[in-house]
């Protein structure tokens with residue numbers, strides 16, 4: 001098994017390279033590291049390569065890079081993959097920062113480029129756009145979520161942070177709650193890419209900047225329940241959904257097995273779990289309340305904090321909590337609102 005430590009860069013294809021490059025530099029605030037006729041490599045201001053754009057007739061995300069421990073031997077990576085029956089090939093100079101990588105295909109058809117060592121991008125002192133800290137996570141749709149989760153856990157060393165029912169999985173490879181997400185859908189596609197920003201102030205600044213740039217938010221600001229990140233969403237010129245987020249749940253110690261406690265957590269402690277169908281998408285913001293539904297994700301109060309005589313509401317709360325705790329066996333198609341998160 002490999003042990004992935006972080007996401008490197010996502011390769012996105014675009015029919016209009018100039019327009020998409022303008023978006024990623026001027027709006028997202030990435031630095032242009034290298035430009036070829038049909039390709040551009042972009043990094044964060046802090047020097048982490050994050051996005052590679054390639055000219056193509058279609059919009060897609062055909063490749064994703066991951067870093068393993070520095071100093072890892074590419075030959076050993078090839079051998080480990082081979083033992084598991086996975087064909088791979090060694091590639092050189094896949095970006096200016098990555099001199100050597102091992103490429104193979106995951107079960108949903110995305111090419112993964114695993115590297116151990118990289119060079120930071122040259123210093124860029126300019127101050128423009130949102131300027132995220134890093135490429136934080138990449139979400140995909142695919143028909144066989146259970147299969148892809150097994151591959152990422154068994155072959156790449158990911159851990160499951162949370163499930164929503166049996167159709168949406170959140171996997172971590174570091175302290176971050178998720179670095180990849182997989183949502184069940186008939187077709188394999190990119191669902192969204194997400195950049196981490198420093199804090200809520202950066203989210204507010206991004207809201208103002210996007211509005212000034214005539215880019216409408218499509219969702220948020222909000223705090224999710226699964227992962228608990230504060231987030232905003234918009235679409236880039238190719239229609240790819242882009243998220244900015246901060247305050248994602250952190251698992252600092254795998255042996256402790258819970259996410260660093262936060263006041264807004266539903267459980268104490270907040271451990272990886274299966275969230276039931278009744279779980280709302282968000283703790284606050286859009287889709288955090290519904291007049292027709294019980295807030296099934298409401299935090300369970302300790303017994304001593306419960307009102308001594310409230311039989312009706314207490315019973316309702318207990319039923320709702322049981323619903324959250326029980327893994328979903330439902331196979332029905334998720335409603336569109338649930339598909340988003």
Ligand SMILES: [Fe+2]
Pocket residue numbers: 137139192194243
């Ligand atoms: Fe996300």
